Amino acid sequence: MSTKRPKSTTTTSKGKDKKADESSAGSVAGSGHPNDILPLTLTSATQELFGCRCDEDVTGDNPYKILRKEDIVQDMRMRAAVSDFSPMKQLVLDYPEDELLLVYDRDFIYGSSFYLVLTADAKERHLKPVVALGVEVALEREPSEVFATQKTSEPQPWISLGSEQEIEEESVTDSRPRLKYRISRVRREFGAPIFFSDRNAMETKDGFIECTPYQDKNFSLKQMERHTGVQTIPNLKSSSTQTQWTYPRSMCTQYEPREFSEEKKENCLQSEKLKNFVNSVASRFEMAIQQNEIMDVFFDDWKALSEEDSGYGRKADPHLKEYQSFTDLHFSKEKTISNINWHPTINGVIAVAVTERLSFEDRINGSTKLLLNPSLILFWSFSDPINPQLLLECPDDVFSFEFCPSDPNIIVGGCMNGQVVLWDISTHVEQLQGTRTSGGKNIAANTNALQGFEDKRENETPVVRYCAVSGIENGHKAPITDIQWLPGTFEVSRMGVPMENKNGICVQIVTCAPDCCVMFWDIRAPRVLQTMADQRKQKVEEKPLENPHGVPNTFKHLDLTWKPLIRVSLPKIDTSGEYSPLKISLRDNTCDNHTGSNADRAHLNAERSEVAPEYALLRVPSAKQLKPLEDICTRLYAGTEDGELVYTDWKLEKDNDSGRLFSAKPSHRFIIHDGQVNTVRRSPFFKDIILTVGGWTFAIWKEGVTNGPIIQSSCSQKKCTVGYWSQSRPAVLFIGKEDGNIDVWDLLEKTHEPSQTQNITATQITCIKPWIVSSKQHLLAVSDHLGTLHILEIPWTLRSPSSNEKLSMSKYFEKEVDRLVYFEKRREMRAKEKKDYEAEELRKKTEPIIPEKQVEQILEEAMKEYEDYLSLERVILKEMGLLPDTDKVDI
Amino acid sequence: VTVLIHHCILYKKAEVEETLKRIQGQKGVQGIIIVNAEGIPIKTTLDNSSTVQYAGLIHQLVMKARSTVRDIDPQNDLTFLRVRSKKNEIMIAPDKDYFLIVIQNPSD
Numbered sequence A: 001m002s003t004k005r006p007k008s009t010t011t012t013s014k015g016k017d018k019k020a021d022e023s024s025a026g027s028v029a030g031s032g033h034p035n036d037i038l039p040l041t042l043t044s045a046t047q048e049l050f051g052c053r054c055d056e057d058v059t060g061d062n063p064y065k066i067l068r069k070e071d072i073v074q075d076m077r078m079r080a081a082v083s084d085f086s087p088m089k090q091l092v093l094d095y096p097e098d099e100l101l102l103v104y105d106r107d108f109i110y111g112s113s114f115y116l117v118l119t120a121d122a123k124e125r126h127l128k129p130v131v132a133l134g135v136e137v138a139l140e141r142e143p144s145e146v147f148a149t150q151k152t153s154e155p156q157p158w159i160s161l162g163s164e165q166e167i168e169e170e171s172v173t174d175s176r177p178r179l180k181y182r183i184s185r186v187r188r189e190f191g192a193p194i195f196f197s198d199r200n201a202m203e204t205k206d207g208f209i210e211c212t213p214y215q216d217k218n219f220s221l222k223q224m225e226r227h228t229g230v231q232t233i234p235n236l237k238s239s240s241t242q243t244q245w246t247y248p249r250s251m252c253t254q255y256e257p258r259e260f261s262e263e264k265k266e267n268c269l270q271s272e273k274l275k276n277f278v279n280s281v282a283s284r285f286e287m288a289i290q291q292n293e294i295m296d297v298f299f300d301d302w303k304a305l306s307e308e309d310s311g312y313g314r315k316a317d318p319h320l321k322e323y324q325s326f327t328d329l330h331f332s333k334e335k336t337i338s339n340i341n342w343h344p345t346i347n348g349v350i351a352v353a354v355t356e357r358l359s360f361e362d363r364i365n366g367s368t369k370l371l372l373n374p375s376l377i378l379f380w381s382f383s384d385p386i387n388p389q390l391l392l393e394c395p396d397d398v399f400s401f402e403f404c405p406s407d408p409n410i411i412v413g414g415c416m417n418g419q420v421v422l423w424d425i426s427t428h429v430e431q432l433q434g435t436r437t438s439g440g441k442n443i444a445a446n447t448n449a450l451q452g453f454e455d456k457r458e459n460e461t462p463v464v465r466y467c468a469v470s471g472i473e474n475g476h477k478a479p480i481t482d483i484q485w486l487p488g489t490f491e492v493s494r495m496g497v498p499m500e501n502k503n504g505i506c507v508q509i510v511t512c513a514p515d516c517c518v519m520f521w522d523i524r525a526p527r528v529l530q531t532m533a534d535q536r537k538q539k540v541e542e543k544p545l546e547n548p549h550g551v552p553n554t555f556k557h558l559d560l561t562w563k564p565l566i567r568v569s570l571p572k573i574d575t576s577g578e579y580s581p582l583k584i585s586l587r588d589n590t591c592d593n594h595t596g597s598n599a600d601r602a603h604l605n606a607e608r609s610e611v612a613p614e615y616a617l618l619r620v621p622s623a624k625q626l627k628p629l630e631d632i633c634t635r636l637y638a639g640t641e642d643g644e645l646v647y648t649d650w651k652l653e654k655d656n657d658s659g660r661l662f663s664a665k666p667s668h669r670f671i672i673h674d675g676q677v678n679t680v681r682r683s684p685f686f687k688d689i690i691l692t693v694g695g696w697t698f699a700i701w702k703e704g705v706t707n708g709p710i711i712q713s714s715c716s717q718k719k720c721t722v723g724y725w726s727q728s729r730p731a732v733l734f735i736g737k738e739d740g741n742i743d744v745w746d747l748l749e750k751t752h753e754p755s756q757t758q759n760i761t762a763t764q765i766t767c768i769k770p771w772i773v774s775s776k777q778h779l780l781a782v783s784d785h786l787g788t789l790h791i792l793e794i795p796w797t798l799r800s801p802s803s804n805e806k807l808s809m810s811k812y813f814e815k816e817v818d819r820l821v822y823f824e825k826r827r828e829m830r831a832k833e834k835k836d837y838e839a840e841e842l843r844k845k846t847e848p849i850i851p852e853k854q855v856e857q858i859l860e861e862a863m864k865e866y867e868d869y870l871s872l873e874r875v876i877l878k879e880m881g882l883l884p885d886t887d888k889v890d891i
Numbered sequence B: 001v002t003v004l005i006h007h008c009i010l011y012k013k014a015e016v017e018e019t020l021k022r023i024q025g026q027k028g029v030q031g032i033i034i035v036n037a038e039g040i041p042i043k044t045t046l047d048n049s050s051t052v053q054y055a056g057l058i059h060q061l062v063m064k065a066r067s068t069v070r071d072i073d074p075q076n077d078l079t080f081l082r083v084r085s086k087k088n089e090i091m092i093a094p095d096k097d098y099f100l101i102v103i104q105n106p107s108d
Helices: A020-024 A044-050 A068-081 A088-094 A119-127 A130-141 A164-170 A262-270 A274-295 A301-311 A362-365 A365-373 A426-434 A440-446 A453-459 A532-542 A600-608 A805-846 A855-880 A885-891 B001-014 B017-022 B048-072
Strands: A038-042 A064-068 A099-104 A114-117 A320-324 A335-342 A349-354 A375-381 A390-394 A398-402 A411-417 A421-422 A480-485 A490-492 A498-500 A508-513 A517-522 A564-569 A581-586 A635-640 A644-649 A652-654 A659-662 A668-671 A677-682 A689-694 A696-700 A720-725 A732-737 A741-746 A755-758 A765-774 A777-784 A788-792 B029-036 B041-044 B080-084 B089-092 B096-102
Touching: A038 B080, A044 A068, A044 B089, A064 A068, A064 A732, A068 A088, A068 A099, A099 A119, A114 A119, A114 A855, A119 A398, A262 A274, A262 B041, A274 A320, A274 A440, A274 B017, A335 A777, A362 A365, A362 B041, A365 A765, A375 A398, A375 A411, A390 A426, A390 A732, A398 A480, A411 A480, A411 A508, A426 A498, A480 A581, A508 A581, A564 A659, A581 A677, A635 A677, A635 A689, A689 A720, A696 A720, A696 A805, A720 A765, A732 A765, B017 B029, B029 B048, B041 B048, B048 B080, B048 B089, B048 B096
Parallel strands: A335 A398
Antiparallel strands: A038 A114, A064 A099, A099 A114, A320 A788, A335 A349, A349 A375, A375 A390, A398 A411, A411 A421, A480 A508, A490 A498, A508 A517, A517 A564, A581 A635, A635 A644, A644 A668, A652 A659, A677 A689, A689 A696, A720 A732, A732 A741, A741 A755, A765 A777, A777 A788, B029 B041, B029 B096, B080 B089, B089 B096
16 A cells, blocks of 8 residues: 555564554554554443453454454344444444454553454554564565665663573672771770780690691592503413423334335336436436546645645655664574564564574584573563563474464464464563553662562563463474464354354464465364263363463463364375465455554454453354355465465365365466565455565466466565565565565556665565554564564655555556456467468468469450449449439330 | 338337446446335345435435425426535436436546
């Protein structure tokens, strides 16, 4: 319509009636109510009639009631003047609409309980006041700028919502009026002096008020929350435990390697795979082996060079230096030394066999005198060059003797009368050992103490009598020239078959003599087939026998009844008769290596530390109990009186007819020397190399080579009387001469003459024996015909081997063997050639003379040859396919 | 010409014995042993105890050497092994099924 009056805010419809808006509208009626409403009072009957009873149909909350105009008109007609609506009859009739609004005025704002809204606009306004406001305000703002009369909101009175209560509580106000006191001092005390005094606060009660501290529980806070970091780690636990060790138990396992049976091996060998494998692999091997052969890549040439150099520096004196010499005026006067032996275990003790220096005839003539002068073996010690330490008494002159290798207290010797003698020096061994160390001091010490008692022993050299001697009938008939112990590794049975030696010690001896016999002796008691009773009786009888002459009972069982085990004869090969051996050499022997190093001797000493075996209790076992040894060589070399070297087998054979045991004929015999063979010795480095010395020459043989000696020296000016290999150098040997010279032969240096010659003594040298005391000291014992024993020291050049000396020597020997073989072959070849030549000659003589050919014949033959040649050429060309095409048709 | 080829084949398939003799005849060769893959000797020129000892010990050594070579390079394989000592040289040629051991003393 025209002006739309902004409505005043009607706030909440909660009851508070805000009809003041009508008044603000401006056109306020004078009566206090606006024009378009008419206050009226309605009776309760009217109220009931129109359904607008107070506080029932219309309330404060719902004050509006819509009345129909017709109803009002009707009411007015019916009740005319009584009707409440009569004053406004005209107004009602003028009302344009059908319905009129009746508003309950509860608070009597317009003076009556109800009022009637007269205009439709007002009705509209009443019914829709609030909504219209908001909408109208919104509507007002946007479209119209015209409304300059926008009124700012006026301040409204404070509507309290209760917040001032809190403020009131907080504010401090006097709850009661303040009390006022006035305190003043008495006037007369103004300005008076003041007196202070002390007063202990503790005296009076309540003198002080203290505020004791106390633990206020309010402040002991329990920390309910705590902020910490945590890290997880693996759980480590270290602990130990001990196992119970009950008892040790020894256990062992025996196993053997897996092997194939023979058939399986055969199968494998035949298989194709193996063939292929071997063929493929062989070439690699051949290459490798050839490489090795061509050159040894790992050989240190530099080092090898230096070894030779060190030799040159010390080459000062190659001569044998005299170390000591022994001679005894009493015992060896007018005598000669036949044999020397170093004591195997005691250092510095050497034994010599002293024999008469008489010819056979003189012996016979002076035999009575000889009987009074017993023959002796002297023991010399380095500590005492004048007096021998020990004397061994012999029944007759001893030409050879040996220490037992397994028991150096036992010495066996062979006498001139063919007897074999045994000594036991165990009682005197300490004395021998004792005197070794500084004999001079010993004497001095002894002279101080107990002179009266010691004298006798010192001045007299002890004499040991032989404890057993062989029976004369069964022994040799000629002086025993060679005697050796058999090694303790085997023993020989009655048939000569080598058996295993259960004793482990040397129990057998082999001897030879020019009576053409080689004999084997056993130092054990022979197996006696007796009953037990007899044996016991014999033993009982033996005990009360005392030791005559202080001779030990070691070999009592042998004394005077000793018989040889085997007697080997050496029948001549071609003729009848026998060879007479002077020296023998067995392959497994104890002689050639017994001058061994300290290690061997220590070993020997260790073995000997056990109690010396009771020889009397040993018995010769039956041959059936022992096992024969296969690898012992039963052949021996024997050098004879006639300068021959005989190679024979000692095994006895049984003659089927007579049942007697006899020796087979020697297999080989070599005539080589011009005089008696005085030395047959094997090299300590090569078991099959033998040295023989005799006459004016010496020869070296190889066992198995039967053509002859592989080396033979030229004839020397003087007779060679003895020879010996060097113990430390394979290529060196010593030859003793008739004139007292020692020839040192170094076979690698020169073989036509000795490397050096040195004169030792004026007379013939009878024996040479080297000995290795230590690596720095090698000694050579040389005895001469006058009975003097010389000890010489071998210089460095002669005792230290050059590099590969053994190898070189073995190569040299091989070469010599090849030479021999070659010579043999050549000889045969020459013989054959000669034969062929002679046959040829013979044939030529007996052939008929062929007539000369004619010239035409020759021409004819030439033509024919040419034709043949042409055809041959054709054939070849055809085969090779080189012929021209035309010829192919000819086929 | 066909005759010639046939002859070659025959020559190549030489007997095991001959080949071994040829190797044995070389200078310084002390012994030959043929061992199968498990270490059991099949043929030997030495005595039994030495053979068995050599076979057992060398078999282990060859296995070790071969595994070493093959670990480094799986395409590779051991063809020949030479063990040089002060006194002699041991040469071993391994194969799939067998190996051949030769002991030589080169300075002889």
